Amino acid sequence: MSFLLATEARESFAEIDVPLWAWGALIATIVSMLAVDLVAHRAQHAPTPRRALIESSIWIAMGLSFAGVIALAFNGQAPGEYLAGYLIEKSLSVDNVFVWAVIFGTFAIPLRYQHRVLFWGVFGALILRAIFIGAGVSLIARFWWLLVVFGVFLILTGVKVLRHRENEGTPGHDRAVRALGRVMPVSPELNGHHFFTKVDGKRAATPLLAALVVVEFTDVIFAVDSVPAVLAVSREPFIVFASNAFAILGLRAAYFLLAGWRERLHYIGHALGLILIFVGAKMTVSRWWHMPTNLSLAVIVALLVLAIVASRRRERRLAALSAAVPSEAVEVADVAGDDGVAH
Template sequence: MDVPFWAWVAVLAVIVTMLAIDLFAHRTAHVVGVREAATWSAVWVSLGLAFGGVIWWAYGAQAGGEYYAGYLIEKSLAVDNVFVFALIFTYFAVPREYQHRVLFYGVLGALVFRAIFIAGGAVLIENFAWVLYLFGAFLVYTGWKMFRHRDDEMDLSQNRLLRWAKKTVPSTEDYHGQKFWAKQAGRWVATPLFFVLVMVETTDIIFAVDSIPAIFAVTQEPFLVFTSNAFAILGLRAMYFLLADLIDRFIFLKAGLAAVLVFVGAKMLLLGVYKIPIWVSLVVIAACITTAVVWSLRATRETTPAPKAEVGA
């Protein structure tokens, strides 16, 4: 797949432009409601799907299918991010009107870190093809581990990075609007929002360790890996505000995500024996996530969603 330099520049320009529009639209702190989140989600998903159509038109069905498979994998794994973000916001009691700003910079950092990971992964695969088998084994192990610990809850009070940061960085317990730093008694101190950002960025890096190898399972083309990842990540903020009040109902989602990771890991391990067609990957991934979501919603249909004010309140 021969991707000209101008195509990379054009994609980056679109991403930067959309981020600027999003930042301008949310320049003032306000609570993002379900309707606004749904509208932005529709925009981001439409953009991602449309770009896949361009790939399909320019490079054929195989490349288009690989892009959509990567997009679907990243979009699915991004839902797991939503769980963790909700936990972080609740732990720090982040007011809902400040959450978008944290997620904006979190997504910005995620794009940078993932670009670095993708570049490193592409170089490794190009020079050491056997790395794909290591990725495959890692994904199978990660999927099995996720399934075994699907009901475990994260205890942020025991997080070593957070405890170290709070001991090291001068801080205040009070929020100062959307500011990450504030001046008190003549010195700059970190607000709780700074530590929230640290945890969000750390979470993004941890999830990238799973998602990047997973996308390499369906395509080794760096352009497709990056674009499918980027367009899926761009809608993460809107996805959070759309699903934040429903996360307690997705009780089987982690099992579905675990199945996806095991499948793509097995797909990598079988590369030397049999190459699973991309359409099969799309069907299996979509089936795993759809089944997990539908099963979850049916099992919890009598559950009353928590009021919005309680999420991150």
């Protein structure tokens, strides 16, 4: 069985010596950013689209600028691997944002309380991602054939995403709520922004806590896809965790900006499926052939740009059609789609 263990690889990934203080600085930065965000949103109100756009832009700028920090601290291809990992995680998180919208609608969570759920949801996601990344890097280092397993899994997931774009269900919703119900009663009534309330003198969970449990559960499901996808472009735990963390930190602002844009970003889901297939193929063959990091980055950016451009063109085409014909005809054209396949 020794042939199944890792031997000298032909892969060419960044190998950097990360001092302990660098990990400490990264974690301190993440905690500080979370603290600032918590203080900025201490008032329970729904962010305006303008504020959500500003905050989302700030988070993205900080995430991209960290590539400069990596470039200054480490030479070679480390910055490129970070950017590729960041873009993969950020793009795959778009589906996460849309699922959050479904979760909040299911539990009837008012907009002003949603940031509180997402704050603790993101906090838990960071811890879960750290565990997933540590386990993934260790397993791949010991068992090289897991690269093929993860790669094929990503390819199949990408194909599934392409074939089932309109599945609106919330992954694991019923299971997560049932699990919470075994621990304590779940009240159907909100108690302001609190996660707990009293029912007949007994402690009970509010729909806010139920929504948080489902958010965390769905993140575990998404992490099964996204962590192997980022491991396809880097094997360095510091780079993988940093790219995941900075991408996740901006998701709350992105949610309030993008939650209502699903139809306007019609083709972004197709791009996500193609990205999963691409990184899955890259991971599958990485033992024998390593694709240059800059090329991987270019492919990911190109797929995202093409999806956005195609979505905008579709939106303008439907708007023009809506102005020319009755709304019923527009709905029929929308269902038929551009390729004649029902969406």
